[in-house]
Structure formats: C-alpha cells, structure tokens
Amino acid sequence: MTFILKTEGLNKVYRLGGFMRSKSIQALNDVNITVESDNPVVIAVVGESGSGKTTLAKTLLRLETPTSGRAIVYDQVVAGQGAIPSRKDFLGLVQPIFQNPFEAFSRYRPVDAYLHETARRVAGMDTVRSENAVAEALKSVGLNYEDVCGKYTAQFSGGELQRISVARALIPDPKLIIADEPVSMIDASRRMIIINLFKRLRDEAGRSFVYITHDLATAYYISDYVAVMNKGRVVEFGPARKVMSDPQHDYTRLLLGSIPTTKTRWRPRLRAAG
Numbered sequence: 001m002t003f004i005l006k007t008e009g010l011n012k013v014y015r016l017g018g019f020m021r022s023k024s025i026q027a028l029n030d031v032n033i034t035v036e037s038d039n040p041v042v043i044a045v046v047g048e049s050g051s052g053k054t055t056l057a058k059t060l061l062r063l064e065t066p067t068s069g070r071a072i073v074y075d076q077v078v079a080g081q082g083a084i085p086s087r088k089d090f091l092g093l094v095q096p097i098f099q100n101p102f103e104a105f106s107r108y109r110p111v112d113a114y115l116h117e118t119a120r121r122v123a124g125m126d127t128v129r130s131e132n133a134v135a136e137a138l139k140s141v142g143l144n145y146e147d148v149c150g151k152y153t154a155q156f157s158g159g160e161l162q163r164i165s166v167a168r169a170l171i172p173d174p175k176l177i178i179a180d181e182p183v184s185m186i187d188a189s190r191r192m193i194i195i196n197l198f199k200r201l202r203d204e205a206g207r208s209f210v211y212i213t214h215d216l217a218t219a220y221y222i223s224d225y226v227a228v229m230n231k232g233r234v235v236e237f238g239p240a241r242k243v244m245s246d247p248q249h250d251y252t253r254l255l256l257g258s259i260p261t262t263k264t265r266w267r268p269r270l271r272a273a274g
C-alpha cells in the first residue's frame with residue numbers, strides 16, 4: 001500500500017512582533033494524519049476559521065516550512081527533514097488549486113498562456129506536446145481548447161475559471177491535488193460541477209485530493225477521509241462516513257450541529273447512527 005498522505009508530528013509556529021513584544025501562534029500543533037491506500041482518495045480538512053487548514057495546505061505545498069515534523073505524499077517526503085529537493089519533482093507530484101480563480105490568472109493575459117507555461121516550465125514539454133497536453137487537460141474538465149484559447153478572465157464565469165485552474169493543475173500529471181476552499185468563491189449553483197469533477201478525476205483519472213473546506217455537506221458528499229481541525233490540532237480523523245455519522249469529539253459534534261442550511265438533513269442521519 002502507498003502512503004497517499006502522512007504527516008508526522010507537523011508543527012508550525014508563527015512568531016509575531018518585535019524582540020520585546022513577541023508573540024507566537026501555533027498554527028499547526030502536532031498534526032498526525034495517515035492515509036494508506038492503493039486507491040486514490042479525497043481527504044477533506046474541515047474546521048472553523050483560524051483552525052489551521054490553510055497552514056496545513058501551505059505546508060503540504062511547500063509554501064510554508066514546518067517548524068518541526070514532516071509530510072509524506074505518495075511515499076515521498078515533501079516537507080520537513082529529508083524532503084525531495086527538486087521543485088520540479090515536487091510540482092509533478094503535488095499541485096494546488098486556490099480559492100479565488102480570478103486571482104489565479106491576470107486579467108491582462110489570456111488564460112491559456114498560463115496552461116502552456118505550466119506545460120513547458122513544470123512538465124518540461126515542447127510546443128507540440130504542450131498544445132496536446134493543454135487540450136487534453138481542458139477536455140478532462142469539460143472544456144474545449146478552441147473555446148478557451150485567447151480569452152481573458154473577464155470572459156469566463158467563476159466556475160469555468162476554476163475548471164481551468166483544475167486543468168492547469170492536471171498538466172504536470174500530479175498524484176495529489178490540494179484544493180483550498182475551491183468552491184467558496186463560486187455561485188452555489190455551479191459548486192457541484194467542481195465537486196463532481198473532483199469525484200470523477202479520483203474515480204476515472206486516479207487523482208487524490210486534499211479538499212479544504214468550511215462546507216461539511218460537500219465534504220461528506222465527496223470525501224473518503226475527514227480530518228477535523230481545531231486550534232491547530234487534528235481533533236478527529238477517520239473515514240468520512242464514520243466521522244460524520246458518529247462523531248467522537250465534542251468539537252466535531254459542535255461543527256456538525258452548527259450548519260444552519262443542512263441542519264435538517266444532518267440531524268436524522270446522526271440520530272439514526274446514534
């Protein structure tokens with residue numbers, strides 16, 4: 001079996017202020033998650049604002065260096081001591097999708113230029129291979145190359161742009177995609193298109209995802225595993241169905257009970273399970 005994601009005692013402390021008035025924030029506190037599987041998975045990371053979700057994503061993406069501990073993705077150390085040194089190798093293994101697709105691309109540059117750049121710089125492709133890879137990636141997110149080529153961000157909806165972000169992430173053929181709140185800036189009516197796309201990419205293209213979200217309903221719908229974070233710690237972790245239907249930790253129960261829009265849907269499930 002493969003360690004799709006394993007974090008070992010991951011800590012991240014931010015130090016703020018000057019010498020006299022320094023303050024430290026423990027954004028990650030001994031985070032230990034192990035997902036070992038032969039099949040691709042979606043791992044949701046949920047928790048309220050400030051619980052450390054984005055810090056975990058940034059650490060896995062090497063945008064932050066852990067204070068201590070390490071992270072392993074598909075059996076390779078990606079963060080902390082012994083991490084694979086090459087940025088190119090890393091980006092061929094792990095790719096990000098960020099919250100705001102309008103910030104992922106400049107409005108002054110055609111979006112396909114970013115996809116070609118990823119194909120050339122990250123995946124090392126020549127022009128012909130790059131054309132094919134971009135067209136293929138766009139096709140896999142349900143878009144036509146001809147409909148995207150030469151267009152700017154203003155000519156797309158948020159949902160379409162986020163699908164283009166997903167296409168860009170797919171070009172280097174990564175095993176794990178880390179998506180930090182990927183649907184929170186998208187119209188509610190279009191969110192499920194992205195969520196179902198992740199599901200299809202897991203089932204048909206063998207990609208794994210770390211899905212960071214406030215939205216427990218989509219986490220329940222899409223995830224194989226759920227990590228619940230509170231104040232930098234993972235307070236509960238396990239198979240999604242188990243965590244969501246039979247939460248062991250008070251904070252998980254609180255979180256599940258505090259979803260106003262889905263309350264009526266969740267309650268019967270929780271009662272039935274309990």
Ligand SMILES: Nc1ncnc2c1ncn2[C@@H]1O[C@H](COP(=O)(O)OP(=O)(O)OP(=O)(O)O)[C@@H](O)[C@H]1O
Nearest residue numbers: 014025026027047048049050051052053054055056
């Ligand atoms: N660069 C930074 N410098 C100092 N403190 C930071 C930094 N980034 C995050 N923090 C702090 O670390 C803690 C965890 O923040 P983080 O952004 O990881 O939480 P989150 O769960 O992703 O929140 P949200 O859902 O609001 O995005 C917070 O207290 C935050 O203020």
